[in-house]
Amino acid sequence: MSEKIVTLSIGGGGKQTSSFIKDIILKHFDNNIIDNLGDASYIKTSENTAFTTDSFVIRPEFFNGGNIGKLSICGTVNDLSVSGAKPLYLSFALVVAEGYSLENLEKIVESAANEAKKAGVAIVCGDTKVVERGGIDGIIINTCGVGSIVKKLNNYENIQAGDKVIITSDIARHGMAIMLERGQFGFNGNIESDCACLNHMMSEIYDYNIKFSRDATRGGVAAVLNEIAEKSGKGFIINEEDIPIRQDVAELCDTLGYDPLSVANEGAAVIIVGDDDCQKVLDTLKSTETGKNAKVIGEVVDDNKVILNTISGGRRHIDLPPGELLPRIC
């Protein structure tokens, strides 16, 4: 039997569009809100809302620890969570090439739906566009998220010298899992992406003296710290020996010539916390599944630089990562 594939007619707005949406999409998104599909969905929000968007272009679409569907949910849930908002509603927009395997597409949709359920968020609106063969390579997903603000964690002015820096997970697993999956380097290994929704973990720490947080995706921890430094006028001293990283991940980064601090994560947040609450936040994070490897990795200083104290006893600047890093990593 020949494989079922995506056809242009699925995106045409006619009969096949209706069947596709019913059979491949709505089957998995079993929430009530989406039943009465209109051009927009009606949702209940509070006055203070957070809103975010992210497109996902990762190749390959399936990787150790997830796929583009799961990632598209985690990425947007995490953007809301690190901004101090409780994620409530997501949109889900597919762009897929004619000829794409319907079986794989359904796996991706199912995985997104399951991840949304685990995170406790409702996917309330969607869109599907089909482009001709060659119009795109495979599949692209955009998700937007709407959440209710619990505590605004985007304010750089809150950050002051003496605040501590926590990373909530061991780093560089997502980027290296993708590299292994691509198989270009002839390396083997069993590195699973850290791809995970962080909203349940983050909700445990909002009551503490958290100053700022951001998830360390494209550009990794280095990009986050440099952006904070630029915007806040403060700096960081980070201790290499405290950075949580798996031995095999560190070795692969070393072999391939990547600085683990610049490698993308999809389940790791940088948290800036007042010294007074640092231990309580760390203990709380470590009691959660996604935060069990959390570590304090350094502190905020007045000198507007990002400095790494290396294991060998040296000091080096951590700069905003230049150039293209790993393309199509998220």
Next chain:
Amino acid sequence: MSEKIVTLSIGGGGKQTSSFIKDIILKHFDNNIIDNLGDASYIKTSENTAFTTDSFVIRPEFFNGGNIGKLSICGTVNDLSVSGAKPLYLSFALVVAEGYSLENLEKIVESAANEAKKAGVAIVCGDTKVVERGGIDGIIINTCGVGSIVKKLNNYENIQAGDKVIITSDIARHGMAIMLERGQFGFNGNIESDCACLNHMMSEIYDYNIKFSRDATRGGVAAVLNEIAEKSGKGFIINEEDIPIRQDVAELCDTLGYDPLSVANEGAAVIIVGDDDCQKVLDTLKSTETGKNAKVIGEVVDDNKVILNTISGGRRHIDLPPGELLPRIC
């Protein structure tokens, strides 16, 4: 001087990403909210909110009457407007291929920003992903919209026999403008897409006895009427002689073998209105720029079919358009 192009490094999350966002994006989006860029934007909403998503894959990106940037704003503003919500905030997510002209990209961004200003909506969050050459054909934009519900217009149960059907603009211009732009058929002509934001027009009629509305994009008026018929259990009798369509557009549809009722519009809404308020709604629509060609084209009946009374005196079923129609039309 060689043309400036998009590079992979723009999407890497590092230095070039920062410069690109500042120089090409934020320059045009001069609202205060986006100044403090975080992983999510903080917005003020009411309890009753509408939320929608749409991806735009149109080829060519520039066409008579607009471009993919303008279209990406109009499409989402209109989805909110026809759902009875006042559009307030938009997201704007770019996926662009390495090698794409930066000049064209900036034109697209500028056009989106101008259209948002005209519509009175704020673009509050964004994302840029760059994929390698060949990873996509050109550029894809996703916009999501958040609006405040004025009157819920998605409820099929409100529709009853005797209600009138209004189309707010002459039809089939968008689809035919794109066909001409593609130039595959060797036809010339000056057909401008109807691409426009309908929020100002729609806000004028919410106080009347509007039962339902939807914009007639992919699949055209035929798709909208058939979807309403399917969901409501009602039917329609439409009079061909009352359908507003430009002579040159009708002739081009005829020559190319398209039913104008199935051709995409980007500035035309189907409005179902109680008979009592029909004339007032029509007069109000006609007093607006985007509604000046509005016409009553038929009425709701109990018989669950969509029937066209043709100019020649016949009757034919209007079915949900089958197949692929025009790919990449929006």
